[in-house]
């Protein structure tokens with residue numbers, strides 16, 4: 001089946017994010033505005049410990065954020081290792097729209113955000129993150145291991161009625177990561193890739209394993225060669241398994257894809273990956289199929 005317009009987003013929190021994105025898409029017909037505004041909902045969700053400043057911090061106790069946004073014409077922007085900003089996706093959008101660059105990181109990204117009028121927020125951990133961090137410190141394992149139940153970056157991809165596509169991805173990254181660690185989410189081609197000629201893909205899960213295979217770019221290129229979105233996601237997971245055999249036990253990954261015809265697919269390494277799908281006739285939370 002084919003749907004135009006169509007929006008997909010990762011995990012349960014994709015549902016309210018998609019609602020907002022759908023509303024913006026209906027009002028403005030801009031897919032890029034839709035994917036930006038959609039994930040902003042998640043960036044403010046105090047129950048989400050993997051997105052926004054309320055997310056779980058790095059091992060020094062500091063929340064650092066990664067985000068990216070991309071349009072199907074190749075325009076893109078991202079921020080990595082950003083501190084003290086509530087809406088990293090909006091800063092990524094400004095990098096795309098207002099600078100000659102694609103990616104700003106760390107202190108430079110923060111200075112740019114300030115220059116664009118973004119308020120600086122406190123780095124005091126949210127109550128839930130503070131509690132989790134205190135518990136983690138008891139047995140602090142300095143080898144970052146992804147918690148299979150608890151990674152819920154939001155990645156969102158959308159196809160407009162006019163055939164234009166866009167995507168967004170935003171996260172506080174891997175809990176208790178090394179200070180300075182950057183995941184897949186702000187890396188164009190890893191956590192997100194969009195090409196109006198083919199389709200769009202986004203990823204969630206252990207970023208290192210996704211970067212290693214250029215996951216989102218790989219999926220778009222497989223679709224370019226004729227795979228359906230579902231087949232492309234499955235092939236990417238097979239590739240990921242082959243390249244990450246050493247740590248498979250501590251790994252979860254989920255991919256979403258849409259093509260320009262309005263078909264979609266989803267696939268994960270293991271059970272438990274949910275995603276939200278929204279089109280004119282239906283919106284639903286779905287369970288992804290999985291490999292292991």
Ligand code: SD4
Pocket residue numbers: 050150151152153154171172173174182183184185203204205206207208
């Ligand atoms: C990362 N992909 O930074 C992200 C992790 C994730 O919720 O999905 N977290 O590696």
